[in-house]
Amino acid sequence: MKKQGFMTTGEIAMLVGVVIALAVWLLFPRGTGSRVIVTRSGEEAGRYDLETPAQMTVLGANDFSLTLVIEDGQAHVEDSTCPDLICQHHAPISHDGEAIICLPGQVVISVEGGRRHGADAVSG
């Protein structure tokens, strides 16, 4: 009677596949794949790679506009025509879930993917 091997060829191939998938999942830098999502009045207006430097003008509601800059894996508002300039003064964002909000222009710039702060939401 032929003794059965420890694993068949198919099982070994599958195990190798699982190990490679796990290695990629664990070792690949988490920041990669982060996107900057821009919405205007609740509708998505653009989606950009956080790792690719870019500068663009975002037209908001009520004739306000702002300049969005993506560099060094972060996004920030360089300048804005809105009256309160809270968006312009906001620190650069880079973590999953962080957002810069321009209320007068109804523009939201948020980061999706990559590293995340621990909480489900932030009050304040």
Added chain:
Amino acid sequence: MKRLGCLALCLLLLTGCAGGDPGQTVQIFAMDTLMELTAYGSQAQDALDVAVAEVNGLDTLLSAQREDSEITAVNRRGADGAAAQVSEETGELLTRTLELCADTEGALDITIHPAMQAWGFYSGEYRIPEREELSRLQKQVDYALVSVEGTTVSTQGQTIDLGAVGKGYAADRIVAIWREMGVTSGLLYLGGNIHCLGAKPDGSDWAVSIRDPNESNGILATVTGRDMAVVTSGGYQRYFEENGIRYHHILDPETCVPANNGAVSVTVIGSSGFTCDALSTALFVMGLDGAAAYWRGHRDEFDMVYYTEDGILWYTSGLQDRLELRRGLEGRALT
């Protein structure tokens, strides 16, 4: 073959762990702020549609900045010395809010509207009112001169702004509607007000952080729980600077100038969004000692996190086991 099945099961479990119910989210601008509503479960999309309609409906009823709102009608009629008729919902909300104004001895005052207007916090055209103007405003701001009988609202020339309770009330309404629909898990962000419905979809507690006003992306602490509102008021949220002095939007109803009692931010945690919203403003105005005294008389109704200008984070004893402070931050318990 059995072993192959085991491997496949492992893979399925792995993908299962990475997945879960992502929920459905909608983003809207209403009540003069950004709102992000997330519902989980099979009815998520219907729940969001109903919630958006509810928020827009409340905005129409309650906004002091909308020409067509019931509150604007009350303010117009009041200026002419006449009473106004409102819906039952607005009447009940006004009654509840006036009760809280009295309970906080005027630290919350819904007639602060003309003072907010004078400082330019509605229009963004900021200015510092002169002493005489402030003196006139101080006489005009008085919630006790507003009377609500059922659906009839009369004032003695006062004008009303429900901005201190509107978002909290809206959160309560959405949560009540979602519960009726059978939604058991949801997360509301209403312009910095957080309201968690039930537990997270995986059954664990929600974690809500409190923003550090001194660091744009920093946090002071994180509170965990379920079925809770977490509402923060802080002078950093809206302000202007003139000659190097910062003037923020939380006005002390007694003086009609920005409250200056040593508070940086106040976070109120409880089951009612309405109460948490109203109290976050009132407790900020009271200062730490007044807020602690108020809490001691209402400790079953809410907890609070009080961040003072000297960099100390005060928290009430009900949060002892569910508040995690940022490393290095000095925390002191209020008992």
